[in-house]
Amino acid sequence: METTNFLQEILKILLVALIAYISYYYYKYFTRENPLPGPFPLPLIGNLHQVLKNGSFDVSKFQTKYGDLCEFYTCSKRFILLSNDDLVQKIMKPTINSPFHNRVNDDNEGLEEIGLLNTGLAFNNNYDNWLFHRRFYAKVMMSTSFIKQSVIVAQNSFIEMEKYWNDLGEDTIIEFNHWMKRYFFETIFIISTNNRAYAFANHYNKVTKNEKLSLPESVLKESNTFVESINVVVQSLQYFFILPRIVLYLPIIERYTKYLKGRVYWVRYNVNDIIKSRREEISKTPIDQKLKSDILTMFLTVNTERDITERIADDLHDEPMSDKDVQRNFIEIMGAGIDTSSNSICFLVNFLENNPKAKQRMIEEIERVLGKDPNSSFTFEDLSKLEYVEAVIKESSRIRSVIPLIFKTNSVPEVIGSYKWSKGTCFGLNFDGIQKQKSFWKDPEKFNPDRFMDNPDSKKKVYMFGGSLRSCPGRNLAMVGLKATLVMLYRKYDIELLGSLKEHIGMIRTCDELKVKLRKRKNVNI
Numbered sequence: 001m002e003t004t005n006f007l008q009e010i011l012k013i014l015l016v017a018l019i020a021y022i023s024y025y026y027y028k029y030f031t032r033e034n035p036l037p038g039p040f041p042l043p044l045i046g047n048l049h050q051v052l053k054n055g056s057f058d059v060s061k062f063q064t065k066y067g068d069l070c071e072f073y074t075c076s077k078r079f080i081l082l083s084n085d086d087l088v089q090k091i092m093k094p095t096i097n098s099p100f101h102n103r104v105n106d107d108n109e110g111l112e113e114i115g116l117l118n119t120g121l122a123f124n125n126n127y128d129n130w131l132f133h134r135r136f137y138a139k140v141m142m143s144t145s146f147i148k149q150s151v152i153v154a155q156n157s158f159i160e161m162e163k164y165w166n167d168l169g170e171d172t173i174i175e176f177n178h179w180m181k182r183y184f185f186e187t188i189f190i191i192s193t194n195n196r197a198y199a200f201a202n203h204y205n206k207v208t209k210n211e212k213l214s215l216p217e218s219v220l221k222e223s224n225t226f227v228e229s230i231n232v233v234v235q236s237l238q239y240f241f242i243l244p245r246i247v248l249y250l251p252i253i254e255r256y257t258k259y260l261k262g263r264v265y266w267v268r269y270n271v272n273d274i275i276k277s278r279r280e281e282i283s284k285t286p287i288d289q290k291l292k293s294d295i296l297t298m299f300l301t302v303n304t305e306r307d308i309t310e311r312i313a314d315d316l317h318d319e320p321m322s323d324k325d326v327q328r329n330f331i332e333i334m335g336a337g338i339d340t341s342s343n344s345i346c347f348l349v350n351f352l353e354n355n356p357k358a359k360q361r362m363i364e365e366i367e368r369v370l371g372k373d374p375n376s377s378f379t380f381e382d383l384s385k386l387e388y389v390e391a392v393i394k395e396s397s398r399i400r401s402v403i404p405l406i407f408k409t410n411s412v413p414e415v416i417g418s419y420k421w422s423k424g425t426c427f428g429l430n431f432d433g434i435q436k437q438k439s440f441w442k443d444p445e446k447f448n449p450d451r452f453m454d455n456p457d458s459k460k461k462v463y464m465f466g467g468s469l470r471s472c473p474g475r476n477l478a479m480v481g482l483k484a485t486l487v488m489l490y491r492k493y494d495i496e497l498l499g500s501l502k503e504h505i506g507m508i509r510t511c512d513e514l515k516v517k518l519r520k521r522k523n524v525n526i
């Protein structure tokens with residue numbers, strides 16, 4: 001009897017708390033600043049049930065239903081969705097001290113929970129610290145010598161991948177998205193560390209009917225977990241960005257939160273090991289002997305007596321980079337570079353195979369610029385001459401942007417869309433919608449790379465690499481990586497699509513399935 005009364009009291013308290021929470025939730029909703037059209041939110045989840053459909057974070061339906069300036073909620077967080085170019089112009093201006101510099105607010109609990117707030121670049125709100133890292137990226141990753149080197153690395157990784165394809169035989173179904181993920185992992189890992197990642201081996205062993213590669217089990221396992229964990233870390237960013245701490249630790253959800261956190265910590269732990277052994281290598285290298293010139297060594301030596309970056313830092317930033325900063329930057333390069341590039345290639349191949357005229361024109365340009373020998377190597381300068389290939393990449397990105405939505409927040413009150421917004425408002429820039437704006441693009445759904453040939457206006461309207469001072473610092477690397485990969489694929493192979501491409505939208509638009517058969521074209525030796 002006593003227990004029943006006790007339970008009744010608990011239920012009453014819970015009911016009162018629930019009513020208080022719901023009343024507060026809707027009080028905030030009905031008194032919100034500048035009410036805009038948008039779906040009606042539910043307590044605790046907001047519009048998550050409408051945003052997340054079949055595992056995809058898709059806001060395009062809100063633009064269709066509520067217009068170019070509308071709103072939606074994830075839990076109690078309000079987002080202002082901007083879906084035309086005029087609305088985002090001010091935010092994307094590359095202005096020093098722009099009030100729209102940050103992507104997230106300082107109180108983002110989820111990102112803090114996984115230690116990603118205010119370190120590295122992407123979620124760093126500390127302008128001074130961001131600037132130090134950003135200068136590093138700008139001077140190293142945008143430099144011509146670095147890009148030239150990465151063209152060589154990409155060719156070598158591709159040749160390695162082809163050996164596996166060759167062994168598998170032309171009748172094997174190639175799961176293109178899996179191979180591309182590993183190819184870009186291998187390439188970016190080598191660029192970053194000068195060491196191999198053995199990223200293909202595990203996948204090859206999984207799919208081959210031939211003899212398996214005889215690498216030590218520990219190497220295979222570690223490289224595979226690395227590839228998969230980087231992917232999980234990228235996908236989990238949105239989860240931690242959107243959900244408040246209280247929701248992250250609700251029963252049921254808590255298990256998933258812990259799984260994701262475990263992966264983040266696994267990556268961190270392993271990157272720490274990589275850093276430690278490189279530090280040892282540096283300290284054992286005699287002072288008169290040249291150090292390796294990769295990104296990791298640059299991170300570790302900047303502002304030290306062994307600085308190989310030719311002192312890229314300025315007088316304001318004369319401290320060496322801490323291990324924690326190196327670790328976060330390293331993870332960011334892998335996280336930001338691999339999935340974006342590998343998914344881009346999948347969408348590109350899908351477009352090209354469904355548009356034979358564009359494909360033919362692209363192959364003609366490649367053969368005109370690089371010659372007809374499909375096995376000859378090429379340089380960064382050769383790739384720079386491939387204008388139509390670049391147009392193909394931009395057009396694919398316009399229709400199937402791999403980052404379809406980015407977030408920005410204002411540090412002072414600002415006017416957007418004729419409304420004045422308090423500081424800390426979250427804006428979602430809907431590139432998917434902006435890049436298909438009917439008033440600017442003729443037949444926006446049509447794949448037509450010609451719109452980028454001799455048309456400087458159209459270049460401005462594609463946000464493949466974002467904008468503002470925070471536009472992608474890996475854009476030169478990404479562009480040569482994509483061009484080099486298209487060249488190597490289409491000079492050598494006829495591609496047969498087996499079924500349609502499957503995708504979902506998370507932080508990144510991800511190709512979940514693209515099955516192909518690859519047949520060598522005439523004159524190709526591997």
Ligand code: HEM
Pocket residue numbers: 121122123134332333334336337338340341344402403406463464465466467468469470471472473474475477478
């Ligand atoms: C096809 C490949 C890629 C695409 C489509 C892409 C796209 C983007 C976009 C849209 C942004 C947001 C920009 C903004 O907020 O305005 C971004 C930021 C960023 N990207 Fe990329 N990216 C690619 C490859 C890379 C690579 C290869 C790296 C590094 C190796 C990289 C590193 C970064 C970093 C560190 C940021 C954050 C910059 C900051 O906050 O200052 N990305 N990227």
